Every structure is written in C-alpha cells, then in structure tokens.
Amino acid sequence: MKRFGQWFLEAESIINRLRFEHSQVTERTKRGVFPAIAINAWIDTKPVGDIYLVNENNEWIVYGVNVLPDFQRRGIATALYRYAENLLNIKIKPSPSQTDDGKAFWQSRS
Numbered sequence: 658m659k660r661f662g663q664w665f666l667e668a669e670s671i672i673n674r675l676r677f678e679h680s681q682v683t684e685r686t687k688r689g690v691f692p693a694i695a696i697n698a699w700i701d702t703k704p705v706g707d708i709y710l711v712n713e714n715n716e717w718i719v720y721g722v723n724v725l726p727d728f729q730r731r732g733i734a735t736a737l738y739r740y741a742e743n744l745l746n747i748k749i750k751p752s753p754s755q756t757d758d759g760k761a762f763w764q765s766r767s
C-alpha cells in the first residue's frame with residue numbers, strides 16, 4: 658500500500674514532468690480575430706489532458722477541458738488553465754454548461 662508521502666512525491670513529479678503544446682497564437686488570435694485555441698498537456702510521450710478555448714465578445718470561454726481519468730486530481734487542469742491564462746494574458750471565464758466535475762473544479766478556483 659502507498660503511504661501519503663509517496664502519493665505526494667508522485668503528484669509533485671507528475672506536475673514537474675508536464676509539458677504543453679498549443680495551436681498557433683498570433684496577435685490576431687489574442688484580439689479574437691481567429692478566436693479559438695487548443696492546448697494539450699503531455700507527460701513524457703503520453704497525452705494526459707487538453708483544453709479548448711473560444712473567444713466570444715472579447716471573453717475567452719472554456720469550450721472543453723479534459724484530463725485522463727487516471728491522471729485527475731493531480732493539478733493537471735489547474736496547470737492547463739494557468740498555462741492558457743499566461744499564454745493569452747487573460748482571465749478565463751467558465752463554460753456556460755458544465756459537467757459535475759467541471760462545477761467542482763470551478764468551485765475550487767473561486
């Protein structure tokens with residue numbers, strides 16, 4: 658059985674191993690002229706999560722966010738949001754229609 662310390666170390670190393678790839682971002686993207694962006698999160702060669710954002714009326718809204726079940730509750734969605742907000746220099750708005758997971762996640766952000 659794993660002890661708490663081992664879980665903590667695994668969670669830490671997962672976040673440290675995360676890397677991100679995103680679709681092209683131009684100044685026009687930031688201004689909402691080509692108003693969509695996709696970001697994928699990888700651990701080594703494994704895709705573990707993604708987020709899709711659309712720009713509606715100058716606000717960036719989450720169109721979809723997913724983390725593989727085995728990798729949930731380890732901070733990956735939080736890291737994806739942080740990456741997207743830094744990349745676009747924005748504050749993301751919640752999607753108008755959310756799953757239960759999405760609602761629980763957003764509650765933790767507010």
Ligand SMILES: CC(C)(COP(=O)(O)OP(=O)(O)OC[C@H]1O[C@@H](n2cnc3c(N)ncnc32)[C@H](O)[C@@H]1OP(=O)(O)O)[C@@H](O)C(=O)NCCC(=O)NCCS
Pocket residue numbers: 721722723724725728729730731732733734735736752754755756757758759760761762763765766
């Ligand atoms: C929603 C989702 C993207 C969250 O991804 P995640 O990587 O697990 O989220 P994080 O680890 O960054 O969560 C941060 C905090 O949000 C809260 N949270 C996230 N998911 C939660 C859940 N299912 N139940 C309760 N709280 C949750 C917790 O407070 C969590 O911190 P903690 O684990 O230290 O308690 C993921 O559950 C998922 O892919 N679900 C299926 C697709 C989906 O429903 N997408 C949302 C569409 S609106």
